[in-house]
Amino acid sequence: METLEPLLAEHPxxxxxxxSQIETIAGCASNARFETGQYxxxxxxxxNQFYILRKGRIAIEAASPTRDPIVIHTYGDGEILGWSWLVPPYRWRFSGKALELTRVLMLDGKCLRGKCERDHDLGYELLKRFxxxxxxxxxxxxxxxxxxYDKGGRR
Amino acid sequence: MTLAAPEAGKGAAAAPPPARDPMSPTPWRVCRAFRETDDTFTLELIPEPGREVRPFAAGQFNMLYLPGIGEVPISISGDPAYPHTLVHTTRAVGAVTKKMAAIRRGDSVGVRGPFGTAWPVESSEGSDVVFVAGGIGLAPLRPALTQLLSRRERYGRVVLLYGARTPEDILFRKTLREWRADFDLEIHVTVDRATRDWRGNVGVVTSLIPRVPFEPGHTVAMICGPEVMIRYTVMELERRGVGPDRIHVSLERNMKCAVGFCGHCQLGPHFVCKDGPVFPYEKVAALLNQREV
Amino acid sequence: METAPPGIRYVLGDPGLPRLIEAVRGAGYRVAGPKVRDGALCYEELDPAEALPRGIRDEQGPGRYRLKSGHDASLFAQAVGPQSWKRYLSPPEQRLFVARKDGSGLRIEPEAADASRWAFVGVRPCDLAAIRLRDKVFLDGASADPAYRAVRKGILVVAVQCTAPAGTCFCLSMGTGPRAAGGFDLLLTEIGEGGPLLVEAGTSEGEAILRTVPRSEAAPGDLAEAERRMERAERSMGRSLETAGLAELLLRRSESPRWEEIAGRCLACGNCTMACPTCFCTTVEDISDLTGSTAERWRRWDSCFTLAFSYIHGGSVRRAVPARYRQWMTHKLATWTAQFGESGCVGCGRCITWCPAGIDLTEEARALREADGAAPSPRT
Structure with a gap:
């Protein structure tokens, strides 16, 4: 089976x-791609996941009943997306939508949570990063x- | 903050020598006047026939004067290679700039300048260069980019990170398009607040810094924007490993004379008008983190 | 001005100073000197027949100034008043140019320089230092101020050594007085109450003027009397300021609670900046006629104690009074050195005397130093 470990090991x-920690994390990783507009x-x-963006762009949105979703932030190549898997009640605070064809490494947070509970060294390394x-x-x-830019703007 | 006398020249390009009578404006004629965004506008000025045209360096500013109304410092946003046309882009926010926004082609404006220090465009040759602009802060940086791009081959990676409040506030759209199309220049534009049809980046400009490619040890950064943005930008750059001695910032203070006579623009030991507006960050770092200096 | 070799000291012969002033006038100068007006010593133009006031003594303390007359016939037995020579060098209001708009566009007519040549009579050593400091601001930088240069080049300085320092004087601490070390064309020393004046030339122009007046070479007794008076003056400074490490101290104590405490007394009136002979800040005012076809730009004294002083779009940088007092004092005693190579304070004491709240910067510096953990300097 193809392992994602080399791909993961390149990431900052x-x-x-x-x-062994990298291998453990790689064991929870899978490749995924999202088409433009796909959530x-x-x-x-x-x-139950977080994402390492390999290529593409993701918008984080908040829904509103009376208007289009409000885009709060966009993320691009190389960025890490998703921390809700780490904090109870483990529910997404916002929605994430692909703004273009986006390839990601998807990390299984549920799996990692368990591994971190058993291996606190790994847990600490992950927590530091998050x-x-x-x-x-x-x-x-x-x-x-x-x-x-409003009041503090330059002339 | 040190007690060393400010050295205007260090780390900055040599600015042209000052005028003989620095206090009296010279009339220039408006050849183009147009709105850039909702609250910003551009004036293009040409000299009256036979008038002396002084060269300017990227980063310098002029004092623009409207008779009986007042005078304001405005950075030069045109091409230093063509000093015969002075381009000024500014926000209509005060009594003078609001009147200035109503100026039409053929009107006269008084000009004193150019004043102040320059962006270190020439001394950055051989390095990667990261420009970080916020809001109207793109205007003082445009001459530096123009100058750099005219000798693009002398630099490593060149990146422009530009943050605006909303998509409607993005300045120089045409210039940005041309730069993207014609040059080896990575441009990332982001807005704090997106509108419905905005397909670009959302988020503060500082959040772009971790994701762009440059070699921190060999990078010169030039930052212009609100002081809050400058401080956070520096923090992100330092996190990437760009040394404070390679970070340059442009600052704004009250200015009446522009040559160090009126005292208004003082920031610790510096006169922002003549020791700045462009400073190596390490010279002003402590002052920018102190309140009400 | 050209400096002459160390001058021979003379005693002015009868009729003394009036004859010297006449000679100065004869050399083409308008003469400004001390006059008593509104209960204070001011520097105003002297008419040809006008004599300098005699027998005036002053009492100065924080927020306090009193003149007493009728003591004797002495000319210079008092310290400086509220005004300084900056009134002449950098007038409180000055037109910079006139702008005219007509069909063909805009014309700017810079203000023609005032051709007056002024002789300053009775310049104290602290004010000599202040003039030198102003020269650094307006002449010695990359840009020179045309209006200042025009006035300054016509100035003849007749200085006088201080023999009667006031209660707020601390020139000795600042190294500017009570003896004059240079910067004058002629230098006077009063060696008797209304009696003889010692005079020496500091420049060739001063020398030339001196040659035209009755004088005799000073006797050893005259020189000894002058020396005795200068030593006495040095001992009778009303105040002192410990300058060692002062600049670093002020920068280090930029967040001291003392600034808040001072601001509780400071009225932010700006009197100190108006009275200070080295304070040079100005603002500009643009005015126009009703049709808008003619406009003028005026430069006026300004003060870093006003809220508007540091205004940029969005608000003022120094919003609160503690920040404004800190700016003034830190600029004067610390950052000035970085800008111009020496302290911006000449020790004249005007800011202390003319502060309506009696704030004493020597006292504030001492308080900051004590809070800094350094040993308090003894009061002399």
């Missing part, structure tokens, strides 16, 4: 992990809140 996400996941659904991702998301969201 696993930089600093040891070989990877929808708000409220069970969140703490970084969550911090970046928070930074970005706060900057969006500031609405910095």
């Amino acid at each position: 996400f696993v930089r600093g992990m040891n070989q 990877l996941f929808r708000e409220g659904e069970e969140a 703490a970084d991702i969550l911090a970046s998301r928070l930074d970005a969201a706060r900057l969006q809140l500031i609405d910095m």
Whole structure:
């Protein structure tokens, strides 16, 4: 069977992990592709994956009854998408839609959660990386809140 | 913050020598005036016949004067290779710029300048170059990009990251299209708030930094935008490993004279008008993180 | 101005200063010197027949200034008043140009330079230093200010050494006085209450003027008396400022709670900046006639204590008074050195005397230093 380990090992996400940890994660990985407009996941659904974007673009949306979905953020090549699998109640907070043909590595979060419980070293390595991702998301969201181009704009 | 005397020249391109009478404007004629976005506009100025035309460097600014109304510092957004046409793009936000937005072809505008330091375009040859622009901050960076692209082969990877508030606020759409089509230049545009028909990136400009290709150890970054954006951009660049000595920022402060006489633009030991507006980040890092300096 | 070799010191012969001023006037100068107006010593134009006030003493303290007259016939037995020579060098209001709009476009007519040549009589050593500092701002940088240059090149400086420092004086700490070290064409030292004046030339122009007035070479006793008075002046400084490490201290203490505390007293009135002989900040005002065809631009003194001073689109950078006081004091005593190679404070004490709240920057510097953990400097 073709293993995804070499593909995963190239990604900065696993930089600093040891070989067995990378292999463990690769064991939970699968390839997937999404056509333009196809949803990877929808708000409220069970969140059992995260994604490493190999090529393509994904929009994170919030639904609204009276208007089109609000795009909050878009992600591109190389980025990690999805942290809801890590935080109870393990449900997607937003929807993720492919804006173009998008290839991803899909990681089985449910499987990884179990492995992390058994191997705290692996769990710590993963949590460190997701703490970084969550911090970046928070930074970005706060900057969006500031609405910095409005009042603070240059002449 | 150090006590070393500011060296205007360090890390920046040599700016042309100052005018003999720096306090009196010279009349220029508006040859084109047009709206860029809802609240921004561009004036293209040509000199009155027989008037001296002074060269300018990318990153410098002029003081534009409307008789009886006032004077404002506005960066030059045109091509440094053609100083005979002064291009100024700005937002209509204050008393003077709102009047300026109503100017028509054939009207006269007083010009003092050019003033200030320049982007380190020439000294960045051989490096990867990352431009990060926010909002109207693309205007002061455009001359640097124009200059760089005229000698594209001398640089490594060149990336422009541009953030705007909404898709309607994106400046220089035509220029961006031309650059994309004609040059080896990676452009990523993102908006803070998407509209329905926007198919591009959404998210603050800083979030683009982790995903673009450049060699951090051999990269020069030039940043222009709101100060909040500058600080977060620097943080992301440093996270990628770009040293603060290779990051350059353009700052804005109140300016009345533009030559260090009026005192208004002081930022610690620096006069933003003459020691800036373009600074190596390490010179102003501590000051930008302090409040109300 | 051309510096002459160390001058021989003379005693002015009768009728003393009036004759010297007459000679200065004869050399083509309008003369400005001390006059008492509204209970204060001011620097105003002197009419040919006008004599300098005699017997004036001053009492200065934080927020306090009193003149007393009738002591004796001395000319210079007091310190500086609220004004400084910057009134002449950088007028409080100055037109920069006139702009005219007509069918053919816009014409800018820069203001013609005032051709007046001024002689400043009675310039104190602290103010000599202040003039030198202003020269650095307006002449020595990459750009020179045409209006300043026009006035400055016509100035003749008749300085006077300070023999009676006031309670707010600390020129000794700043290294600017009470002795004058240079920057003058002629230098006076009063060696008796209404009695003789010692005079020496600092430039060839001063020398030439001096040659035209009655004088005799100073006797050893005259020189000894001058020295005795200068030493006494050095001992009678009303205040002191520890300058060692001061710039670094201020930068290090930029977040000190003391700034809030000062702001509780500071009225942000800007008096200190108006009275300060080195403060150089200005703003501009654009005015036009009703038709809009003629407009003028005026430059006016401004103060970093106003909210508008740091305004950029979106708001002011220094919104609160603590930040504005910090800017003023830090610029004066710290960042000025980075900008111009020396402190922006000359120790004249005007900011202390003319502060309506009596804020004393020597005291504030001392408080910051004490809070910084350094040993407090003794008051001298």
